[in-house]
Amino acid sequence: MSTQALAEQGLTSAxxxxxxxxxxxxxxxxxxxxxxxxxxxxxxxxLVLRELMALAQK
Known part of the structure; x- marks a missing residue:
């Protein structure tokens, strides 16, 4: 998820x-x-499933 998309949802990541x-x-x-x-x-x-699957492919 992009930084902009996170910000639009009021979320942050680290x-x-x-x-x-x-x-x-x-x-x-x-x-x-x-x-x-x-x-x-x-x-x-x-969203959670998509992000976890993307991490598993790295």
Whole structure:
């Protein structure tokens, strides 16, 4: 997500120092069933999934 897109959403991001090593782990997304349909929740889940998939390809 671009810096401009983040700013438009009122979000910021920060890079982690390269010296930090993280062990591999699995991601899981969970939410209450009543949050399946709201468009804003669907948008956010798709955003998180897209960003994680992009990171996995690097």
């Amino acid at each position: 890079l982690l120092p390269e010296e930090i090593e993280f062990p591999p782990f699995n991601y899981k997304m969970i939410w209450h069933q009543r949050q399946n349909k709201p468009a804003e929740h669907q948008w956010f889940r798709s």
